[in-house]
Amino acid sequence: MKRVTIAEIAERAGVSIGAVSYALNGRPGVSEETRKRIMDIADEIGWRPSLAAKSLSGSRSHSVGLIIARPADTLGVEPFFMRFISGLERELSGHRIALLLQVVEDHRAAIEAMRLCWAERRIDGIVVTDLYAEDTRIPVIEELRIPAVLAGRPRTDARLGAVWTDDTAAVDASVDYLVALGHRRIARVAGLPALDHTQVRIAAFREAMARHGLSEPQVVETDYTAEEGAQATRALLSRRDRPTAILFDNDVMALAAINVAQEMGIAVPGELSIVAGDDSQLCVLVRPALTALSWDIQAYGLHTAQVLLDMIDGRPPRTHQENTARLVIRGSTAAPPPA
Amino acid sequence: MKRVTIAEIAERAGVSIGAVSYALNGRPGVSEETRKRIMDIADEIGWRPSLAAKSLSGSRSHSVGLIIARPADTLGVEPFFMRFISGLERELSGHRIALLLQVVEDHRAAIEAMRLCWAERRIDGIVVTDLYAEDTRIPVIEELRIPAVLAGRPRTDARLGAVWTDDTAAVDASVDYLVALGHRRIARVAGLPALDHTQVRIAAFREAMARHGLSEPQVVETDYTAEEGAQATRALLSRRDRPTAILFDNDVMALAAINVAQEMGIAVPGELSIVAGDDSQLCVLVRPALTALSWDIQAYGLHTAQVLLDMIDGRPPRTHQENTARLVIRGSTAAPPPA
DNA sequence: CTGAAAGCGCTTACAG
DNA sequence: CTGAAAGCGCTTACAG
Numbered sequence: 182m183k184r185v186t187i188a189e190i191a192e193r194a195g196v197s198i199g200a201v202s203y204a205l206n207g208r209p210g211v212s213e214e215t216r217k218r219i220m221d222i223a224d225e226i227g228w229r230p231s232l233a234a235k236s237l238s239g240s241r242s243h244s245v246g247l248i249i250a251r252p253a254d255t256l257g258v259e260p261f262f263m264r265f266i267s268g269l270e271r272e273l274s275g276h277r278i279a280l281l282l283q284v285v286e287d288h289r290a291a292i293e294a295m296r297l298c299w300a301e302r303r304i305d306g307i308v309v310t311d312l313y314a315e316d317t318r319i320p321v322i323e324e325l326r327i328p329a330v331l332a333g334r335p336r337t338d339a340r341l342g343a344v345w346t347d348d349t350a351a352v353d354a355s356v357d358y359l360v361a362l363g364h365r366r367i368a369r370v371a372g373l374p375a376l377d378h379t380q381v382r383i384a385a386f387r388e389a390m391a392r393h394g395l396s397e398p399q400v401v402e403t404d405y406t407a408e409e410g411a412q413a414t415r416a417l418l419s420r421r422d423r424p425t426a427i428l429f430d431n432d433v434m435a436l437a438a439i440n441v442a443q444e445m446g447i448a449v450p451g452e453l454s455i456v457a458g459d460d461s462q463l464c465v466l467v468r469p470a471l472t473a474l475s476w477d478i479q480a481y482g483l484h485t486a487q488v489l490l491d492m493i494d495g496r497p498p499r500t501h502q503e504n505t506a507r508l509v510i511r512g513s514t515a516a517p518p519p520a
Numbered sequence: 521m522k523r524v525t526i527a528e529i530a531e532r533a534g535v536s537i538g539a540v541s542y543a544l545n546g547r548p549g550v551s552e553e554t555r556k557r558i559m560d561i562a563d564e565i566g567w568r569p570s571l572a573a574k575s576l577s578g579s580r581s582h583s584v585g586l587i588i589a590r591p592a593d594t595l596g597v598e599p600f601f602m603r604f605i606s607g608l609e610r611e612l613s614g615h616r617i618a619l620l621l622q623v624v625e626d627h628r629a630a631i632e633a634m635r636l637c638w639a640e641r642r643i644d645g646i647v648v649t650d651l652y653a654e655d656t657r658i659p660v661i662e663e664l665r666i667p668a669v670l671a672g673r674p675r676t677d678a679r680l681g682a683v684w685t686d687d688t689a690a691v692d693a694s695v696d697y698l699v700a701l702g703h704r705r706i707a708r709v710a711g712l713p714a715l716d717h718t719q720v721r722i723a724a725f726r727e728a729m730a731r732h733g734l735s736e737p738q739v740v741e742t743d744y745t746a747e748e749g750a751q752a753t754r755a756l757l758s759r760r761d762r763p764t765a766i767l768f769d770n771d772v773m774a775l776a777a778i779n780v781a782q783e784m785g786i787a788v789p790g791e792l793s794i795v796a797g798d799d800s801q802l803c804v805l806v807r808p809a810l811t812a813l814s815w816d817i818q819a820y821g822l823h824t825a826q827v828l829l830d831m832i833d834g835r836p837p838r839t840h841q842e843n844t845a846r847l848v849i850r851g852s853t854a855a856p857p858p859a
Numbered sequence: 860c861t862g863a864a865a866g867c868g869c870t871t872a873c874a875g
Numbered sequence: 876c877t878g879a880a881a882g883c884g885c886t887t888a889c890a891g
Contacts, residue, residue, distance in 0.1 A: 186868055197878045202870060212876065229639035233575035234868030237883045242572065244620070263601055270623040274633075279642060281583070282621045284609040294613075300568035303618060407805055436805045443807070463802060466746055466775045468782070525884055536862045541886060551860065573884030576867045 185228045193222050205230075236302065244279040245489060246304040250291040250311060251284070259431070260461050261478060262310075265332070268482020269308065276490060278305075288313070292321050299327050305493045308332060308485055309341075312377045328492040332485050333377055335500045342488040342498035346481065348378050349385040351474050351506035355428050355456050356389035358508055362516045364426040364454065368399040370413045370438070372430035372458075379430065386428065399424065403434065410434025414441040418453070425517035426454035432461050435471050439513070450515035460509055469512035477505035524567045532565075533558050544569075575641065583618040584828060585643040589630040589650060590623070598744075598770070599800050600817060601649075604671070607821020608647065615829060617644075627652070631660050638666050645832045647671060647824055648680075651716045667831040671824050672716055674839045681827040681837035685820065687717050688724040690813050690845035694767050694795050695728035697847055701855045703765040703793065707738040709752045709777070711769035711797075718769065725767065738763065742773065749773025753780040757792070764856035765793035771800050774810050778852070789854035799848055808851035816844035 187205070191198040196215065203210040204219040211219070222228075236242050247269065249262065266280070273280055281304055285291050295318070298304045305328065309318060312333035319336060322329045330342035359367050369386045372379045383400055390398045399417060403409035410429060417424055418441065429435040435457035442449045449455055449469055457464050460475035481503050488499045526544070530537040535554065542549040543558040550558070561567075575581050586608065588601065605619070612619055620643055624630050634657070637643045644667065648657060651672035658675060661668045669681035698706050708725045711718045722739055729737045738756060742748035749768060756763055757780065768774040774796035781788050788794055788808055796803050799814035820842050827838045 184868085188868080198869080199871080199879080200877060206870085210876065227639070229636065231576070231868050232640040232642050233572050233581065235870085236572035237570070237576050237885085238868080238870040240883080244618075260599075266621065267623045270621070274622065274624075277636075279583075279620045279637075280622070281618045282605065282609070283613065283619070284606045285613075297568065297616075298618075300566070301571040303571050407801060433801060433805065440805065440807060462746060462772060466772065466779065467806065468779060523884085527884080537885080538863080538887080539861060545886085549860065554860085570884050574886085576869085577884080577886040579867080
């Protein structure tokens with residue numbers, strides 16, 4: 182099958198290929214009449230630009246990269262990525278920008294993949310997720326000068342875009358709600374300590390507790406798995422002054438906690454209130470249904486893509502905070518037992 | 521930053537750019553000594569081929585497409601896709617082939633996206649998932665002659681690769697297990713009727729039941745959601761001759777069924793056994809833990825990528841059946857109550 | 860075994 | 876407003 186090129190359009194229209202290029206790209210230099218004729222011919226013969234040729238001359242690949250650095254088997258666990266990706270797609274597809282997805286084991290491999298993609302000119306920009314407080318990817322991105330947007334808090338030292346969630350507000354809402362119910366001993370089972378937002382949430386938690394005059398609350402760090410969530414819960418519930426409420430950094434650990442409480446003969450929510458850090462189908466279907474923090478992940482992805490596309494178009498990097506978190510109250514929380 | 525090209529390598533090595541190209545691509549036409557020298561220089565100056573230039577002359581884009589046709593909000597629900605994608609990636613990344621991901625609403629949009637990607641030469645081949653019994657994408661793929669592999673059963677009329685799961689064996693195993701426990705009234709809550717494998721599984725279910733002398737079992741078709749799963753369960757359990765066991769086509773519906781049974785005062789597994797069609801964290805964490813069919817989705821993705829890469833390299837399309845399904849027995853199944 | 864050259868399908872100054 | 880030409884960075888016959 183012979184490929185349809187602008188040469189053919191030029192011939193049919195009786196103009197030069199330069200004129201066709203100008204017409205097709207909406208540049209000045211061709212009369213409206215000629216432009217219209219050229220566009221019609223292009224449509225008629227079903228012409229589509231060769232991306233390779235466009236990239237080679239125009240130096241744009243029309244793709245952006247998303248390099249996910251996580252062990253493969255933990256990927257299916259959280260619905261976050263598919264939601265985030267469909268948000269990205271929603272914005273990208275309208276601009277005819279493709280999403281290049283890579284899944285790698287760790288940051289070392291992610292850096293390798295970034296370098297390669299960039300050297301090959303496969304991508305015009307990159308989305309960075311799962312930011313660490315100390316993140317080795319950032320200096321490489323800056324050195325390479327890759328247009329990049331962080332799905333996370335902005336770095337003061339970086340000229341990168343950033344879109345992040347208001348974790349502090351979300352933590353505040355959870356603590357305020359539990360305190361209003363009458364809880365005073367509230368603990369937190371946090372996620373991966375290396376993640377930037379884990380530290381932000383822990384700090385927010387401590388401050389919120391202090392604001393209510395509740396000092397030195399228990400915080401346990403985990404790897405987000407059900408196993409460590411269960412273990413942390415067991416440890417907290419074995420204390421003499423055991424908490425009457427626990428905030429979990431995701432939904433899976435919160436569910437694991439329900440089981441632990443049941444095994445230990447501690448009633449949920451009668452004796453223990455549980456708040457899940459992510460909302461998902463799971464929270465609705467489990468019994469008791471889990472009170473949870475709900476985030477609009479798709480919007481998060483969409484805004485992230487918008488900031489990146491702007492940067493690729495040469496506009497300055499933007500930073501944007503998502504304010505979509507809200508606490509969805511279900512059956513796993515209630516007033517604490519009388520002291 | 522000036523791009524490093526083969527011209528620079530040629531100059532440094534004192535050979536023509538043609539020689540450099542041959543050397544770098546491992547073709548005959550250069551002495552081993554020259555090749556070595558060229559490779560060393562390339563390494564030293566950190567040369568990477570421009571994908572655009574390679575594509576334009578070599579007519580390969582070094583990318584394959586995965587176009588997922590599902591409403592965005594249902595995507596996060598199932599862990600299937602992230603697992604499948606990490607399987608694909610595992611194979612692709614070793615070959616330096618990128619995965620181009622698109623998420624669209626329906627088959628019409630998927631066809632549009634396919635046509636465009638192919639016309640732009642953005643992809644060398646495509647992976648097709650969620651096959652319908654009557655699938656409008658297939659004729660378009662054939663017409664365009666896109667190298668494609670179906671993540672599903674092969675079509676006799678198509679010269680396409682195919683990798684699929686042995687649904688019949690999986691259904692047989694579930695039914696055999698339940699019958700061995702003593703169940704005779706077994707129902708099935710199936711997934712989306714339009715999907716090819718839904719029909720395969722229903723047929724397998726009917727045959728397995730017939731083989732055990734149990735005719736005309738109840739089958740209800742759903743859209744895979746917890747809502748329809750709950751509704752189907754309620755309907756089945758309201759019958760005079762209600763089933764003592766139900767097979768669900770995924771995990772979410774099985775979980776919804778646990779809740780329905782509880783509401784109706786029917787004990788699981790004492791009075792009702794439940795088998796989930798997919799295995800996930802959920803199945804382990806819920807109480808009672810769900811007996812489930814477990815599939816190695818990552819291997820499924822990996823083999824799918826292998827078949828596609830072979831086709832892109834010009835080898836004939838292969839078809840391969842995955843035999844990884846196994847029944848994981850947990851707490852949601854037991855002998856039926858005495859009649 | 861190697862060099863010179865055409866070609867892939869576009870874009871973009873530069874003349875007219 | 877339009878045409879002719881160089882260039883993007885590779886690959887690949889074709890001569891030597």
